[in-house]
Amino acid sequence: xxxxxxxxxxxxxxxxxxxxxxxxxxxxxxxxxxxxxxxxxxxxxxxxxxxxxxxxxxxxxxxxxxxxxxxxxxxxxxxxxxxxxxxxxxxxxxxxxxxxxxxxxxxxxxxxxxxxxxxxxxxxxxxxxxxxxxxxxxxxxxxxxxxxxxxxxxxxxxxxxxxxxxxxxxxxxxxxxxxxxxxxxxxxxxxxxxxxxxxxxxxxxxxxxxxxxxxxxxxxxxxxxxxxxxxxxxxxxxxxxxxxxxxxxxxxxxxxxxxxxxxxxxxxxxxxxxxxxxxxxxxxxxxxxxxxxxxxxxxxxxxxxxxxxxxxxxxxxxxxxxxxxxxxxxxxxxxxxxxxxxxxxxxxxxxxxxxxxxxxxxxxxxxxxxxxxxxxxxxxxxxxxxxxxxxxxxxxxxxxxxxxxxxxxxxxxxxxxxxxxxxxxxxxxxxxxxxx
Amino acid sequence: xxxxxxxxxxxxxxxxxxxxxxxxxxxxxxxxxxxxxxxxxxxxxxxxxxxxxxxxxxxxxxxxxxxxxxxxxxxxxxxxxxxxxxxxxxxxxxxxxxxxxxxxxxxxxxxxxxxxxxxxxxxxxxxxxxxxxxxxxxxxxxxxxxxxxxxxxxxxxxxxxxxxxxxxxxxxxxxxxxxxxxxxxxxxxxxxxxxxxxxxxxxxxxxxxxxxxxxxxxxxxxxxxxxxxxxxxxxxxxxxxxxxxxxxxxxxxxxxxxx
Numbered sequence: 001x002x003x004x005x006x007x008x009x010x011x012x013x014x015x016x017x018x019x020x021x022x023x024x025x026x027x028x029x030x031x032x033x034x035x036x037x038x039x040x041x042x043x044x045x046x047x048x049x050x051x052x053x054x055x056x057x058x059x060x061x062x063x064x065x066x067x068x069x070x071x072x073x074x075x076x077x078x079x080x081x082x083x084x085x086x087x088x089x090x091x092x093x094x095x096x097x098x099x100x101x102x103x104x105x106x107x108x109x110x111x112x113x114x115x116x117x118x119x120x121x122x123x124x125x126x127x128x129x130x131x132x133x134x135x136x137x138x139x140x141x142x143x144x145x146x147x148x149x150x151x152x153x154x155x156x157x158x159x160x161x162x163x164x165x166x167x168x169x170x171x172x173x174x175x176x177x178x179x180x181x182x183x184x185x186x187x188x189x190x191x192x193x194x195x196x197x198x199x200x201x202x203x204x205x206x207x208x209x210x211x212x213x214x215x216x217x218x219x220x221x222x223x224x225x226x227x228x229x230x231x232x233x234x235x236x237x238x239x240x241x242x243x244x245x246x247x248x249x250x251x252x253x254x255x256x257x258x259x260x261x262x263x264x265x266x267x268x269x270x271x272x273x274x275x276x277x278x279x280x281x282x283x284x285x286x287x288x289x290x291x292x293x294x295x296x297x298x299x300x301x302x303x304x305x306x307x308x309x310x311x312x313x314x315x316x317x318x319x320x321x322x323x324x325x326x327x328x329x330x331x332x333x334x335x336x337x338x339x340x341x342x343x344x345x346x347x348x349x350x351x352x353x354x355x356x357x358x359x360x361x362x363x364x365x366x367x368x369x370x371x372x373x374x375x376x377x378x379x380x381x382x383x384x385x386x387x388x389x390x391x392x393x394x395x396x397x398x399x400x401x402x403x404x405x406x407x408x409x410x411x412x413x414x415x416x417x418x419x420x421x422x423x424x425x426x427x428x429x430x431x432x433x434x435x436x
Numbered sequence: 437x438x439x440x441x442x443x444x445x446x447x448x449x450x451x452x453x454x455x456x457x458x459x460x461x462x463x464x465x466x467x468x469x470x471x472x473x474x475x476x477x478x479x480x481x482x483x484x485x486x487x488x489x490x491x492x493x494x495x496x497x498x499x500x501x502x503x504x505x506x507x508x509x510x511x512x513x514x515x516x517x518x519x520x521x522x523x524x525x526x527x528x529x530x531x532x533x534x535x536x537x538x539x540x541x542x543x544x545x546x547x548x549x550x551x552x553x554x555x556x557x558x559x560x561x562x563x564x565x566x567x568x569x570x571x572x573x574x575x576x577x578x579x580x581x582x583x584x585x586x587x588x589x590x591x592x593x594x595x596x597x598x599x600x601x602x603x604x605x606x607x608x609x610x611x612x613x614x615x616x617x618x619x620x621x622x623x624x625x626x627x628x629x630x631x632x633x634x635x636x637x638x639x640x641x642x643x644x645x646x647x648x649x650x651x652x653x654x655x656x657x658x659x660x661x662x663x664x665x666x667x668x669x670x671x672x673x674x675x676x677x678x679x680x681x682x683x684x685x686x687x688x689x690x691x692x693x694x695x
Contacts, residue, residue, distance in 0.1 A: 410507045414457020418477055421646045425690040428480040432670050433562035
């Protein structure tokens with residue numbers, strides 16, 4: 001209210017106002033040189049001391065960007081972008097409150113801005129244990145045995161093993177809370193020994209699997225994202241549709257033949273006893289009865305088949321979810337070598353969780369699928385009798401001949417003649433020139 | 437989108453005529469610098485490389501690299517529709533199914549338009565290095581064609597021997613033998629008839645005449661032909677088109693098989 005009153009009476013002020021809006025729009029459309037500004041969503045818990053830092057990525061060890069907050073921990077960035085084929089951009093406008101403050105400034109700063117990059121970066125908390133995991137797991141197996149010999153080392157000694165190149169790890173480790181956080185997370189997956197006033201850490205793979213297992217459990221219990229659920233859970237556990245369809249077709253076939261035999265008797269009745277109208281009437285009704293019976297028969301088994309299809313029990317679905325969650329965590333945050341090992345100890349025999357239900361289900365599913373394929377192949381076989389096969393072969397031959405003819409027509413005489421040229425002693429040109 | 441106009445449709449016609457007896461299908465690779473073609477014959481002993489520079493067209497427009505897979509026999513059929521002094525405009529979309537060719541006659545306002553179906557062709561490209569040849573012979577294209585056809589009547593292969601005395605084409609066949617020798621020669625009135633031999637060291641190589649006769653079909657494109665030889669590397673036969681456009685043929689020599 002106050003604002004409108006102060007600007008309206010003085011024409012000069014309103015003039016400048018309209019001027020400023022004009023200039024705003026022109027400024028906003030000026031193209032930016034260099035990289036487009038990026039849009040971030042930062043956690044509200046992060047304090048103003050938070051900084052974007054470069055740390056080695058736990059999977060690839062390549063330097064990547066993270067948000068480190070001295071109070072609340074470390075956040076990773078997830079890039080959300082539209083595909084290249086659908087170009088988007090951001091129109092960013094300052095909050096209305098600051099806009100009001102700016103009108104006094106004669107619109108020196110444009111309050112709206114268009115950025116070219118359509119990406120949105122969302123910062124979400126990452127467990128620091130993944131960041132330090134490469135350092136902890138970094139040990140060569142000694143020769144002759146699979147056992148990896150790991151030493152108890154202080155956290156700093158461990159962290160020195162991470163790639164130092166353009167890494168801000170040592171800087172953020174100077175923050176007390178961060179150091180405490182990292183070390184407590186290290187404690188969760190390591191055996192620890194107190195040596196003087198310092199604790200020494202050594203990776204315990206069992207603890208690590210357990211920690212990741214707990215994460216996977218939490219992830220699967222709260223429900224996987226719909227796209228993951230669809231692709232990795234539903235699709236994998238789905239029984240083949242073909243099976244049901246084939247069975248429905250067969251039952252329909254048999255019911256149809258029933259109709260045939262049922263209706264044939266009244267028809268013969270009709271032919272023999274034409275004299276009485278009443279008999280034909282009854283036979284007619286018999287036909288209609290038979291047909292209605294047939295339709296009802298055809299419907300029933302179809303429903304039955306849908307119900308009888310192999311259905312994954314809730315336990316199986318839950319186990320599959322858990323497995324997918326574990327695999328997802330391993331494939332996003334753990335180095336490939338270690339991830340393989342973890343998965344083995346997770347889902348292999350004697351692992352943390354018993355997957356026998358799921359494995360049994362998948363085995364029977366496999367069997368069902370191969371059976372369906374066999375049925376389908378048989379179906380084809382039944383439809384074609386020998387005559388058709390012969391016909392097919394003849395057609396095939398004819399087609400081939402025609403194709404050859406066509407090919408010959410698309411070949412010039414010169415090309416045909418060159419085929420007869422004696423090229424002995426001539427090396428191929430790829431011998432002289434390199435392939436690109 | 438490709439759009440290129442040639443003042444003379446006959447240029448493309450002659451180029452295609454020259455290579456259609458060597459290769460069956462090939463890709464015309466179009467980019468902003470022009471239209472290029474590289475293809476090998478079925479036996480992979482000969483290679484044709486063509487470059488039609490963008491300057492040779494007016495106008496020339498090609499926004500994106502496009503490969504036009506063409507059957508040359510089919511293209512010949514379409515190009516046969518071109519009359520003497522027709523102008524030719526070729527057009528294609530970015531991911532084309534067809535190549536559009538328009539012939540315009542300036543004499544009688546006749547416009548004919550054809551769409552040629554394209555095909556997907558997998559072709560391997562060879563990187564051809566710049567080579568310093570031991571001998572470079574420039575001579576009238578008709579003369580080279582004459583020598584090749586004359587000798588092809590006697591034998592399958594020709595020995596090309598370049599020395600400081602000149603260049604000698606010789607053959608040895610069932611009915612006898614023959615040879616043609618050329619020396620450097622300058623004709624002031626008709627520079628097209630010049631024979632120029634540049635030699636850094638003597639060379640002697642044997643080539644299949646059938647292939648050389650095939651190459652000579654390009655003689656209609658240019659008055660002069662350049663023949664480059666070095667021992668143990670393919671022969672280069674080059675016809676210069678207008679500007680810096682060219683049509684080059686490479687042929688592997690016959691080695692160690694001297695009957």
